[in-house]
Amino acid sequence: MFGGIDPSLLIASLMMASVPILLAALGELVVEKAGVLNLGVEGMMIMGAICGFITAVETGSPMLGFLGGAVGGAALSLLFAVLTQVMQANQVASGLALTLFGIGFSSLLGQSYVGIKPPHLGAVPFGPLADIPFFGKVLFGHDLFVYLSIAAVAAIWAFLKYARGGLILRAVGESHDAAHALGYKVVRIRVLAIAFGGAMAGLGGAYLSLIRVPQWVDGITAGAGWIALAIVVFASWRPWRALLGAWLFGGITVLQLNLQAAQAGIPVEYLSMSPYVITILVLVLMSSGRGKTALNAPACLGQNFHAAR
Amino acid sequence: MLKLERRPTPSQFWSRATPVLAVALTVVAGGIMFALLGKNPFEAIRTIFWDPLFGEFAWYLRGQLMVKAGPLILIAVGLSLGFRAGIWNIGAEGQYIMGAIAGAALGLAVFPTENRLIFPAMVMAGALGGWAWAMIPAILKTRFNTNEILVSLMLVYVAQTVLAMASTGFLRNPEGAGFPGSRNFSGYEAARNGFLWEGAGLHWGGVMALATVVAAYVLLQRHILGFQIKLSGQAPRAARYAGVKPDRLVVLCLGVAGALAGMAGLFEVSGPAGQISIDFNSGYGFTAIIVAFLGRLNPVGILFAGLLMALTYIGGEMAATNLGLPSAAIQAFQGMLLFFLLACDLLTNFRIRLAKREAH
Numbered sequence: 001m002f003g004g005i006d007p008s009l010l011i012a013s014l015m016m017a018s019v020p021i022l023l024a025a026l027g028e029l030v031v032e033k034a035g036v037l038n039l040g041v042e043g044m045m046i047m048g049a050i051c052g053f054i055t056a057v058e059t060g061s062p063m064l065g066f067l068g069g070a071v072g073g074a075a076l077s078l079l080f081a082v083l084t085q086v087m088q089a090n091q092v093a094s095g096l097a098l099t100l101f102g103i104g105f106s107s108l109l110g111q112s113y114v115g116i117k118p119p120h121l122g123a124v125p126f127g128p129l130a131d132i133p134f135f136g137k138v139l140f141g142h143d144l145f146v147y148l149s150i151a152a153v154a155a156i157w158a159f160l161k162y163a164r165g166g167l168i169l170r171a172v173g174e175s176h177d178a179a180h181a182l183g184y185k186v187v188r189i190r191v192l193a194i195a196f197g198g199a200m201a202g203l204g205g206a207y208l209s210l211i212r213v214p215q216w217v218d219g220i221t222a223g224a225g226w227i228a229l230a231i232v233v234f235a236s237w238r239p240w241r242a243l244l245g246a247w248l249f250g251g252i253t254v255l256q257l258n259l260q261a262a263q264a265g266i267p268v269e270y271l272s273m274s275p276y277v278i279t280i281l282v283l284v285l286m287s288s289g290r291g292k293t294a295l296n297a298p299a300c301l302g303q304n305f306h307a308a309r
Numbered sequence: 310m311l312k313l314e315r316r317p318t319p320s321q322f323w324s325r326a327t328p329v330l331a332v333a334l335t336v337v338a339g340g341i342m343f344a345l346l347g348k349n350p351f352e353a354i355r356t357i358f359w360d361p362l363f364g365e366f367a368w369y370l371r372g373q374l375m376v377k378a379g380p381l382i383l384i385a386v387g388l389s390l391g392f393r394a395g396i397w398n399i400g401a402e403g404q405y406i407m408g409a410i411a412g413a414a415l416g417l418a419v420f421p422t423e424n425r426l427i428f429p430a431m432v433m434a435g436a437l438g439g440w441a442w443a444m445i446p447a448i449l450k451t452r453f454n455t456n457e458i459l460v461s462l463m464l465v466y467v468a469q470t471v472l473a474m475a476s477t478g479f480l481r482n483p484e485g486a487g488f489p490g491s492r493n494f495s496g497y498e499a500a501r502n503g504f505l506w507e508g509a510g511l512h513w514g515g516v517m518a519l520a521t522v523v524a525a526y527v528l529l530q531r532h533i534l535g536f537q538i539k540l541s542g543q544a545p546r547a548a549r550y551a552g553v554k555p556d557r558l559v560v561l562c563l564g565v566a567g568a569l570a571g572m573a574g575l576f577e578v579s580g581p582a583g584q585i586s587i588d589f590n591s592g593y594g595f596t597a598i599i600v601a602f603l604g605r606l607n608p609v610g611i612l613f614a615g616l617l618m619a620l621t622y623i624g625g626e627m628a629a630t631n632l633g634l635p636s637a638a639i640q641a642f643q644g645m646l647l648f649f650l651l652a653c654d655l656l657t658n659f660r661i662r663l664a665k666r667e668a669h
Contacts, residue, residue: 093602104643233456283449
């Protein structure tokens, strides 16, 4: 059944497929660590996808495209920040609004960009290293963002664990009242975290439209943002486990696409629903395990903060 | 410097006024968006909000209003019960699809039998299909404490692939020359959801929607269950002391929402849509979330909100054909409405005061 699939290619494409959800999940992880539940990941991702695509096509530079994607995602996330942090709106509803608006608005922006090929971003030139059998393909044949996303895991892990800023961020997420009493600017810190999450989701979206697909189609994210949200729960708010989760889901996506192509005898529909079904199963496994996930969740997750004094 | 001061109790006046204010702001912001798209904003707004009601083709379009509003109201009333209790079912789109498939499957299984009981049985099957689909997040929530938001949303994507399987496989029209899509119900008298009042666009789905509004109103105002729903949303701990069982509420709210969404799907597939096809669903399940909030989670409010949202659908289609306004613009417009609504809610819960800057 796996006869036609080359394992080194499978691992290489698994790493590529996991980049968008990994970037988005890392961003959301930081946001949730600050005590904010932003369910608008899907919307920010798709805005990043279209903004990045437009920038890349118009300037001809894929790197500027990624920048545009990050800016697009962050801009939309600031809307969420204004709603929840300034206007005290419900976070769940605001996140949903972000997704509904993002899907509509991105398709509006993308009207005249359907069917265009974006400029190509090649693999990082590792020279002879890329020619090593098996490992060359798996480790040294990727574009810049595969490496950047893994570096981001390490950076965020170190920031949350060792940096003073990370400690403050976690304090705000665990008890906003205590953090406020200590003189930290809860709202300002949360707005920054939200913007960071938006930029990361935007980058992930841009990776989808510029490298993974690569073209613009309506609804390009197809639930990737929601899977990123599930990965944060799966990771129980730990960056390295988010990487594991993203690889797991990247692996499932790639495997089911390969099985579809190889005509393995499993109906296509069962394969294409598998990432979603497995997400549900993983969520069940994680949340049922003696409530450990719930214990690790930031204590102020999803609660609005209003300084009475 | 402006300062926010929490009101001791939410303002009654602003609670009624915010939807109106939000719609007004959305119209202004939408006008700006249409202007940026190179359309005359006044003409676009008139085409969307005025022409369907009072324009040249109003005699036809007014009827369409109830056709589109029916499923929106039906789904939104169900969702609003859960939203009030803090149970976030955002997978109504999936429950809508599964209801349509379940109901249509029953109708197609007995084709071409003519019997008065077939259509009511299909409605029951539709409700059951939506209910069963909603029970998945409900049971996972109560048994394993799994997040119902993510599960119900994931199930939308699963339902979409089931829909693809149905229309290309097990429900495909055997006389359809291999094309995807089921038999069309318009030619099958016993299973057809025809218009009861053609001019008003009222079919059984519309009747059901109106009945649901009344039932939900009574439930929330007069029944202990409605009180428990409201209580657990506003004060979950107090609700537990008052003997409310949260698990029962989860199963109930998700179940009712699922059953209503499933029914909406069945009414649509046997009526306006006519058949199961790959792109049968048109996002009612997601738009209903906006409708529920626009109606302030109040059944009567939802009735008006559903009609307004239906108007933007119909007006949007008109603007697309007459002015060449992209159909995605309407989707963005509806999303914007939810933004303004959530932002305006500030006025309900807070007072905005002018405050002097304090010395630090």
